[in-house]
Amino acid sequence: MSKPFAIVTGASSGIGLELATICAREGFDLLVAADRSDIQSAADRFRDLGAAVTVVEADLAATENVDRLWAAAAGRPVDALLANAGHGLGRAFLDQDFADVRHVIDTNVTGTVYLVQLAGRAMRSRGKGRILLTGSIAGFMPGTYQAVYNGTKAFVDSFSFALRAELKDTGVTVTCLMPGATETDFFETANMLDTKVGASKKQAPEEVAKIGFEAMLRGDGDVVAGWGNKLRQAIANITPSAMLASQHAELAKPGSAA
Numbered sequence: 001m002s003k004p005f006a007i008v009t010g011a012s013s014g015i016g017l018e019l020a021t022i023c024a025r026e027g028f029d030l031l032v033a034a035d036r037s038d039i040q041s042a043a044d045r046f047r048d049l050g051a052a053v054t055v056v057e058a059d060l061a062a063t064e065n066v067d068r069l070w071a072a073a074a075g076r077p078v079d080a081l082l083a084n085a086g087h088g089l090g091r092a093f094l095d096q097d098f099a100d101v102r103h104v105i106d107t108n109v110t111g112t113v114y115l116v117q118l119a120g121r122a123m124r125s126r127g128k129g130r131i132l133l134t135g136s137i138a139g140f141m142p143g144t145y146q147a148v149y150n151g152t153k154a155f156v157d158s159f160s161f162a163l164r165a166e167l168k169d170t171g172v173t174v175t176c177l178m179p180g181a182t183e184t185d186f187f188e189t190a191n192m193l194d195t196k197v198g199a200s201k202k203q204a205p206e207e208v209a210k211i212g213f214e215a216m217l218r219g220d221g222d223v224v225a226g227w228g229n230k231l232r233q234a235i236a237n238i239t240p241s242a243m244l245a246s247q248h249a250e251l252a253k254p255g256s257a258a
């Protein structure tokens, strides 16, 4: 029990798999979660790196499953929460199923903030802890053909800064990792492989995770992964929203990959 302990959600693939891998390499024991059984083989990878690993296979869109995840920590003090689970949803909003829309909101927003509240309260009582939220540079731009997803990431980016300010001087830090397009299962899951952004060359998840992990350890407020994305964010900050929305359409319109 002398090793530090981290909870990593969405640890079965992409950025979360790499975040949990770094945690294991850096000597953390782990509680990891994802919805599908791929999380079991990911857990073996973390064990091979020396971590004691507890696995929860659960849909974190449902708060009762977040309760189950939190219960699996069994009262062990959490040194780091890496709230990373999330997914997108491409296509025009009016053509999406509402159940899918709701699942994006419930995963990226409801389940995430619920887990952050549970872990954050325990960290505040202990006067110590690191929280890393995976937001996105998508939170800075209206996401035409991915409207709801970008809205959820605007929420996460904003929430992260507000919580950080509330926890100032408590010993608990909150960091928002803001990746740009990253080479993961994200675009396939979101049904966006036929879009320009889906087909584009993207950043490696290993690189994005390393940037996020190091920023979390430093206790930085936010980190945009990579210089290209930093530039995109800076331009987005001074570009009218209507213009950003039409630029996003070019990137995310179904069939735009051709």
Ligand SMILES: NC(=O)c1ccc[n+]([C@@H]2O[C@H](COP(=O)([O-])OP(=O)(O)OC[C@H]3O[C@@H](n4cnc5c(N)ncnc54)[C@H](OP(=O)(O)O)[C@@H]3O)[C@@H](O)[C@H]2O)c1
Pocket: 009, 010, 011, 012, 013, 014, 015, 016, 033, 034, 035, 036, 037, 038, 058, 059, 060, 061, 084, 085, 086, 087, 088, 107, 134, 135, 136, 137, 138, 178, 179, 180, 181, 182, 183, 184, 185, 186, 187, 189, 205
């Ligand atoms: N890839 C990008 O371009 C990009 C850019 C900016 C931000 N992000 C953010 O980065 C985070 C990780 O995404 P990724 O790119 O690494 O995609 P990914 O490879 O698809 O990984 C997503 C992870 O989240 C888990 N997950 C999704 N919904 C879940 C749910 N309802 N309950 C439990 N686990 C769930 C997935 O597990 P299951 O497969 O078992 O559901 C998987 O482990 C997300 O928050 C995403 O929004 C991604």
